[in-house]
Amino acid sequence: MKKIISILESKLIRVAIVLVVALAVTTVLFFLNSESPAEKKRKQLTAHLEVLGKEFYTELFYKQLLSSKSKEEALDFLKKHEKIGINASIDNLSRTASDENKVKIKEFNYNGKDCDRETTKVYVYPKSPYGQDDYTIKTELKCGFEDDVKKS
Secondary structure, three states: OHHHHHHHHHHHHHHHHHHHHHHHHHHHHHHHHOOOHHHHHHHHHHHHHHHHHHHHHHHHHHHHHHHHOOHHHHHHHHHHHHHHOEEEEHHHHHHHOOHHHHHHHOOOEEOOEEOOOOOOEEEEEEOOOOOOOOEEEEEEOOOOOHHHHHHO
């Protein structure tokens, strides 16, 4: 009888140890995968800036370029900017954005402070064959959360 009790106790101890280890691993994984508020805000603003950049390039810049230059001149211009990009700050974007996107521009703040309107930018890089939708976008945010993202 004592032997059975000691076997049961040792099995219960093993099960308890396995459960504690599993709980600890789960907790560590949860905290490693959770994002800080600063990182969430950075991702949200990056997505907004990409939408604004797309609107700026496809609905304004590209159309104006084609209407003001010959097709050959426009293609030459886009080729020259393939590596250096065409940039627009939030300040510039706020003047040309649709009403819907002007609402998004108002969200460019963090911890009660507005993002820098001159250095928060979108860069549009035209790419071959240089059609209206042939580009890549990169963003640069200066909103004060950069240090908070690095700390976490």
